[in-house]
């Protein structure tokens with residue numbers, strides 16, 4: 302059963318061993334565990350529905366609660382402290398495009414907002430019910446079939462509500478993969494990925510979702526937008542670009558056609574350590590600019606490297622590894638790089654060899670596959686750390702951006718420092734660490750994690766989060782980064798969007814939304830409020 306107030310399946314726990322807790326306590330102080338609100342207490346806060354009846358809409362309080370929020374830290378605070386606030390007045394589970402059209406007609410007639418919903422894994426406040434009008438969460442997860450696989454063109458069409466594991470299982474059974482593995486893979490959906498411009502861990506080989514999305518169908522209040530597939534087209538602006546990143550503001554994506562590739566014959570993940578950040582960053586830049594056929598490069602800064610080793614357990618093995626690395630020049634400031642290869646065995650191995658050769662002049666120490674394979678095993682389990690950290694009285698939040706290479710290190714330092722200063726106002730320390738997980742010839746994504754102590758009170762923790770978010774977002778904007786490389790805009794990043802789109806860009810976006818949705822019933826308040 303899925304947790305109603307945290308990440309993932311109720312039966313899965315991520316254990317934090319005593320040494321890891323001691324490490325955190327030494328960095329930022331001992332956590333102060335909070336008593337969570339119970340499900341009944343949260344459910345009792347869901348007010349009476351304001352909706353006229355409709356056969357497709359369920360207005361029961363628990364269903365509304367379970368579809369009210371996403372996974373951002375403010376969403377968590379509301380669930381954990383039992384301060385639910387606004388919730389949708391009902392939830393619909395359409396099974397066809399016709400059902401979606403009926404819901405649009407109903408919403409238009411009664412002045413009801415529709416909040417399209419995939420897996421509810423948004424970390425940017427995409428799913429909050431609007432104030433001032435009734436709303437329905439349109440949960441798309443019953444539209445999850447593989448509708449068509451064109452093996453000649455390597456295109457697959459799915460219902461947009463298909464979850465990651467279900468999509469991959471349907472493709473793997475036929476010898477194919479999409480290759481899109483965001484860390485939220487187990488609970489996020491194809492439609493959600495497309496409309497938030499998501500990026501998966503192996504984007505270096507398979508591309509971002511933008512490169513995979515080839516066409517589909519979106520139901521809007523003004524009619525159906527059909528996006529036919531072409532291998533390429535010079536017929537004016539590409540309308541798929543309007544759907545990508547539209548965050549539910551234009552309509553509901555019901556079907557999506559994506560580019561698939563044959564499932565890889567071989568896949569391996571290796572770890573390489575570097576003596577310091579400068580050497581590591583120079584090395585990965587050269588590797589990515591060499592254009593090798595790799596599937597992943599993920600570089601952790603010194604504090605993330607230390608944190609990952611501290612959380613790993615296996616104390617004796619890690620001590621042996623650190624002893625060996627120290628002899629090879631990788632000491633206190635060492636940085637860990639994960640390199641992934643996927644595809645034809647001979648090509649993948651050749652690409653890995655080339656990459657390892659390129660790391661050597663920068664002091665790269667290759668330690669083989671063990672750590673890489675462990676990372677792969679846990680790639681979707683590490684997320685459960687958020688639940689465990691909360692139980693021990695710590696909050697975890699992340700911010701992410703992307704910049705060109707000359708600004709990567711500046712950005713990393715600025716975002717980490719902004720977080721430390723923001724929590725410093727409350728007399729608290731923050732454990733902030735960063736990795737680059739999506740690398741391009743031009744630059745990289747910069748992804749920072751903040752761990753800090755909970756205050757133990759909803760208002761106080763919300764104030765801490767707001768200070769942290771504002772400081773980190775301002776650091777991103779001031780240093781020329783995009784407000785999101787992969788999580789999207791929602792409501793949390795909306796105040797910073799104009800900094801990169803400009804006045805004309807913002808008014809153009811609003812004009813497009815107003816054209817397809819003249820009554821402004823589609824996910825109001827998000828992206829470009």
Ligand SMILES: Cc1cc2nc3c(=O)[nH]c(=O)nc-3n(C[C@H](O)[C@H](O)[C@H](O)COP(=O)(O)OP(=O)(O)OC[C@H]3O[C@@H](n4cnc5c(N)ncnc54)[C@H](O)[C@@H]3O)c2cc1C
Pocket residue numbers: 371372416417418419420421422423424427428441461462482483484485488489490491492493494495496497498499500501502548549550552553554555684787788789824827
């Ligand atoms: C622990 C964790 C790790 C994450 N890791 C990554 C990562 O590695 N990479 C990454 O890119 N993101 C990541 N995310 C963010 C999140 O998973 C993505 O934004 C994901 O694409 C959201 O998909 P979803 O199906 O859960 O959509 P939701 O959260 O349900 O919705 C997100 C937005 O999409 C809209 N929407 C959803 N479905 C449709 C549809 N069919 N039609 C129209 N609009 C729709 C919603 O209205 C909303 O605005 C992570 C989140 C968490 C909690």
